[in-house]
Structure formats: C-alpha cells, structure tokens
Amino acid sequence: xxxALLGLVLLALPLWAQDTGWRNPSQDFGExxxxxxxxxxxxxxxxxxxxxxxxxxxxxGYGINLPPGTRVTGIEVRLDAWHWRLGWELxxxxxxxxxxxxxxxxxxxxxxxxxxxxxxxxxxxxGPSDLWGRTEWRLEELSDPNFRVRVxxxxxxxLDWVAVRVYYSTGLALEIEPRTVNLGTLSxxxxxxxxxxxxxxxxxxxxxxxxxxxYVAALQASWSYAGDLPNPQKPCSHLLWRVEYADGAVxxxxxxxxxxxxxxxxxxxxxxxxxxxxxxxxxxxxxxTTVPGTYTLDFRYTLVTP
Amino acid sequence: MRSLKVxxxxxxxxxxxxxxxxxxxxxxxSTAVFTVPTLIRLQVNVxxxxxxxxxxxxxxxxxxxxxxxxxxxxxxxxxxxxxxxxDSATWTGPWAKPASDLQLRVASVNKPERVTDxxxxxxxxxxxxxxxxxxxxxxxxxxxxxxxxxxDWDNDVAGDYSLGFTYTLTAP
Numbered sequence: 181x182x183x184a185l186l187g188l189v190l191l192a193l194p195l196w197a198q199d200t201g202w203r204n205p206s207q208d209f210g211e212x213x214x215x216x217x218x219x220x221x222x223x224x225x226x227x228x229x230x231x232x233x234x235x236x237x238x239x240x241g242y243g244i245n246l247p248p249g250t251r252v253t254g255i256e257v258r259l260d261a262w263h264w265r266l267g268w269e270l271x272x273x274x275x276x277x278x279x280x281x282x283x284x285x286x287x288x289x290x291x292x293x294x295x296x297x298x299x300x301x302x303x304x305x306x307g308p309s310d311l312w313g314r315t316e317w318r319l320e321e322l323s324d325p326n327f328r329v330r331v332x333x334x335x336x337x338x339l340d341w342v343a344v345r346v347y348y349s350t351g352l353a354l355e356i357e358p359r360t361v362n363l364g365t366l367s368x369x370x371x372x373x374x375x376x377x378x379x380x381x382x383x384x385x386x387x388x389x390x391x392x393x394x395y396v397a398a399l400q401a402s403w404s405y406a407g408d409l410p411n412p413q414k415p416c417s418h419l420l421w422r423v424e425y426a427d428g429a430v431x432x433x434x435x436x437x438x439x440x441x442x443x444x445x446x447x448x449x450x451x452x453x454x455x456x457x458x459x460x461x462x463x464x465x466x467x468x469t470t471v472p473g474t475y476t477l478d479f480r481y482t483l484v485t486p
Numbered sequence: 487m488r489s490l491k492v493x494x495x496x497x498x499x500x501x502x503x504x505x506x507x508x509x510x511x512x513x514x515x516s517t518a519v520f521t522v523p524t525l526i527r528l529q530v531n532v533x534x535x536x537x538x539x540x541x542x543x544x545x546x547x548x549x550x551x552x553x554x555x556x557x558x559x560x561x562x563x564x565x566x567x568x569x570x571x572x573d574s575a576t577w578t579g580p581w582a583k584p585a586s587d588l589q590l591r592v593a594s595v596n597k598p599e600r601v602t603d604x605x606x607x608x609x610x611x612x613x614x615x616x617x618x619x620x621x622x623x624x625x626x627x628x629x630x631x632x633x634x635x636x637x638d639w640d641n642d643v644a645g646d647y648s649l650g651f652t653y654t655l656t657a658p
Contacts, residue, residue: 354512363520368527371563371625382516399515407522409564419518463520467563467600467623472524476517484511 198350199308202258202343203242205329210237212331218339221260225340228261228333231270238283239342240328246348248429248453249389252317254308254347257329260340261303263296272296272335276305278312279328280321286330289313296337308347315357316385318428318454322346352392354483355385363463370465379460380424384447386455388429390485394457395444396421399478407473416440416477418464421447429453437462440479447481527561528568528655535633545639552633554593560619560627564657568629571615573650580645586610587636588649592618592629600624608634611651618653 208215215237217224228235246252255278263272275292279285289312291305306312321327329342361381370376386392398416405411417439426433426448433448437460448457535555544550560568572585589608595601604619619629 352510352512354514356514356516359514359516361516361518363518365521365523366525368525368561371525371561376520461518463518467561467625470522470563471623472522472564474519474521476519478515478517480513480515482511482513486510 198348200244200246200344200346200348202345203244205239205342205344206241206243207325208237208239210331211235212237212333212339215239218342221341221343223340225261225338227264228272228274228331228335228337228339229264230334231336232334234332234334236330236332238279238328238330240283241324242322242327242344243324244322244327244344244346246319246322246346247350247389248319249387250319250348250350251353251387251454252311252319252322252346252348254306254310255312255317256304256306256308256310256345256347257291258341258343258345259293259303259305259331260300261293261296262300262338263298264336264338265298266336270335272333272337274303274331274333274337274339276332277330279330280314280317280326282326283328283330287312287314290332296335300338300340316355349387350389351387352389352483352485353385353387354394354481356481357383357385361461363461366465366470370463371467371470373465375465376463377460378463380458381461382459384457384459384481386429386448386450386457386483387453388450388455388483388485389452391449391451393449393484393486394447395482395484396440396447397444397480397482398440398442399480401442403475403477405473405475407471409471409473412469412471414469414475416442416479418469419477419479420462420464421459422462423448423457424460425458426455427457428455430455430457433457440477444482522563524657525561525563526566526655526657528653529559530653531557531559537633537635540637540642545637545642548638549634549636552635554630555633556631558629558631558653560621560629560655561625562621562655562657563623565623566621566655566657567617568619568621569615569617569654569656570611571652571654572611572613573652575613577647577649579647580643581641583642583647583649584610585649585651586612588651589634589636590618591632593632594630595619596626596628597624600627601629604629608632610636611649615654
C-alpha cells in the first residue's frame with residue numbers, strides 16, 4: 181500500500197507540468213448563429229450553417245492568467261460538436277486557429293475535426309506539447325483580450341462548447357535558438373577589419389519562478405580545428421558576445437562585446453517571469469591564428485536561481 | 487490510525503525530496519562554427535619602373551639603379567612564396583637586350599618576423615623565374631624592391647627599351 185503510493189508520487193516528479201483545466205470563453209463574434217451558446221458544456225449549442233462557403237466565428241475572454249515565471253508548453257482546444265442533419269445528405273467540418281494579438285494575426289498551424297459525426301463528439305485539438313506552430317507563447321499573449329480561438333465551419337453543424345486548456349511549466353527553463361551560431365566563411369574583408377560579426381545571431385529564452393542570473397562559458401580553451409595545417413590553437417577569447425536586445429524580465433545585461441572564457445561570465449540578470457535575450461557575436465580574425473580550415477567552439481549557458 | 491501516521495510521514499518525506507530537487511540551475515550547450523578558405527592577395531604600388539634617360543655616367547658605371555622603386559605587398563592566410571619572372575627572354579627595343587640585364591632584389595620588408603627568407607642580392611631576371619621571398623601567414627607584408635639595369639657601350643644603342651615581368655604569389 182505504502183510502496184504503491186510512493187511509486188505514483190515519484191512518477192509525477194519529473195513532469196513539472198500543470199494545466200489550467202478547460203476554460204470557457206466569455207465573448208464571441210462572427211458568423212455562427214447563437215455563438216454564445218458554445219461558451220460552456222451544456223445543452224445549448226451554436227449553429228454553423230452555410231452549405232457552400234466557409235464561415236467563421238471568434239471566441240475569446242478565456243480568463244487565462246498564468247503566474248509569472250510560467251512557461252507555456254502546449255495548448256488544447258476542445259470542440260464538442262456534431263453534424264446537424266437537415267434532411268438531405270451533407271458533410272460538415274470544423275477547424276480552428278489561434279490568435280495571440282486580439283485577432284490581428286492567426287497561427288499558421290490549425291487543426292480540424294474532420295467530417296463531423298451525427299452525434300455529439302468531443303474533439304481535442306492541439307496537445308500538451310503543441311504550440312500550434314509557434315516557438316513560444318508569452319503570458320500576455322494568452323491574456324484577455326489577446327488570446328482568441330477562431331472556429332471555421334462549413335455545412336450544417338451544432339457546436340456545444342469551444343473550450344481551451346493551456347499546459348504550462350513552472351520550473352526553470354532555458355531555451356536557445358539556434359543552437360549553432362554559424363559565423364560563415366571568412367573573407368579578406370574580415371581579415372582587413374580584424375573581425376567578423378554576426379549580429380542578432382542567437383535568441384535565449386529564460387523562464388524563471390525566481391530572480392535569475394545567466395552565465396556563459398567556453399567548454400574548451402581553444403577552438404577545435406580541422407584542416408591541413410598545424411592547429412593554430414585559436415583561443416576561445418577570440419569569440420566575443422554581447423546582449424543586443426533584452427525583453428521581458430531582465431534587470432541588467434552585458435551590452436558590450438565580452439570575450440568568451442572558460443570561466444563563467446555574466447550575461448544577464450532578471451526577475452521572476454519570462455525574458456528574451458538577443459545575442460550578437462564577434463569573431464576576432466588575424467593571420468596568425470586564423471589559417472584555412474574549419475573551426476568549432478562549444479560553449480555553455482548556465483541559468484541559476486539563488 | 488497508526489498506519490495512517492506512517493503513511494503521512496512517508497508522503498511528507500517524498501514531498502521534501504521534491505522541494506529539495508527544485509531546479510536551481512539549468513544549462514544549455516551551444517556551438518560556434520566558421521570556415522576559412524585559402525586567401526591570398528598581391529599588390530604593387532607602381533606598375534612601371536622607369537629608369538629614365540641614361541647618361542654617359544651610367545654607361546661608364548655599367549648600370550643604373552632604381553632603389554626602392556617599387557613596393558610589393560602580400561596578404562596570405564597560409565605560408566606563401568613570392569616569385570618573379572620576365573615575360574620574355576629579351577627587352578623590346580633596338581636590339582635583343584637580355585632580360586637578365588634587369589636585376590632586382592628585396593631591399594627590405596616591413597614585417598621581418600613574418601618573412602622567413604628573401605632575396606637580398608641583385609639577380610638578373612629570367613623567363614623561368616625565381617623566388618624572391620617566402621613567409622608565414624600575414625597581411626600587408628611590404629617588400630621594398632631595388633632595381634638595376636645593366637648597360638654597356640658595346641650593345642646598348644640609343645632607343646627606347648622595355649621589359650615586362652610578373653610577380654606570382656603562391657600558397658601551397
């Protein structure tokens with residue numbers, strides 16, 4: 181009995197994910213009749229009726245207020261719907277897209293029900309790790325009135341409920357895009373200038389439930405070299421970085437080019453919540469340590485909460 | 487009741503492990519890469535070495551010098567060799583004056599630490615060519631060149647003479 185309970189608790193530990201539960205909309209606008217009837221799971225339903233053209237209806241006001249420091253991991257939309265038989269054989273379909281800016285822009289990724297059955301059926305669109313084609317959802321993008329669900333429909337259908345469930349993590353998270361900073365192929369202009377730059381080359385996403393500090397350090401003292409010449413032992417300090425832009429919960433950041441070192445260097449500090457840092461890189465180029473070949477340097481970001 | 491207490495203690499113990507395991511740091515690795523092709527560049531500050539009009543003194547002396555008349559600059563990101571060759575075996579002019587009557591040498595270099603060897607003695611040009619300097623990867627290595635044209639009363643009749651020659655930079 182005790183060992184069975186322990187097993188369940190431990191199994192849940194690594195997930196760290198939570199969800200909002202199904203949230204009801206509170207506002208709507210569009211081409212469905214009685215759109216408001218799809219606010220909740222009850223015995224009332226909105227009517228989708230257009231046999232020849234696609235029509236749509238927007239729902240919002242889901243009241244999603246996630247705590248600061250939360251990272252959204254997935255979104256689900258629930259449609260409870262069915263084909264409304266009007267006496268002749270037709271097919272009905274519904275599908276959805278999401279907006280994060282009050283309906284100005286919609287996700288390029290959308291999901292549909294397929295052909296609706298004759299009896300009420302629950303369709304779960306999206307998933308716990310599905311961001312609907314986006315790399316991230318910021319908390320304010322889920323708040324009212326920014327977050328919206330657009331339901332498209334054709335045929336004759338009844339729609340009982342348009343609910344939303346958001347999955348999120350409250351743990352510390354660090355995301356990097358892209359992982360590889362490609363500084364390209366050098367030219368004489370780089371030698372003449374003494375350096376080559378890649379501005380805004382990498383974006384770092386931070387989610388933290390507490391104040392945080394981000395460090396960076398090289399994993400080796402010199403670049404790995406592949407070529408037909410002796411290894412010039414180009415030092416890791418020839419790669420410099422700086423924070424070009426800092427958005428969100430950032431209190432200060434290193435905005436001047438700083439040489440990479442095998443010791444941790446402070447990149448930025450911030451408060452509880454989400455932050456986005458855009459980094460630029462500068463490679464020092466000289467004739468002594470930059471001979472023909474291919475160079476690789478691994479480095480590591482460390483996000484720490486006190 | 488007793489067994490319930492035991493269970494509560496155990497669950498509390500597990501929750502203690504949970505809070506103790508709360509993440510205080512996370513790491514993410516990244517990689518920087520770049521590629522360097524072989525890059526070499528050669529420049530001369532003047533294309534023509536003009537010895538001007540020769541005088542009797544030049545004939546008596548047997549030559550005329552044009553010291554430091556040209557600067558040859560090299561850029562290379564790998565070891566390099568600079569050579570020179572006459573474009574033809576003889577000068578164009580009143581007679582078939584041999585190309586070897588034009589001699590040159592490297593008078594000085596601005597980055598001696600990047601030049602492993604250079605030709606410091608006046609040497610007559612040939613169509614085969616010869617190496618005048620070798621060096622390590624570096625940029626803007628300036629070779630100041632001295633030139634000498636040999637003249638004698640017997641062969642060098644009055645007229646205009648010219649000889650083309652070409653520098654070649656190679657990075658093996």
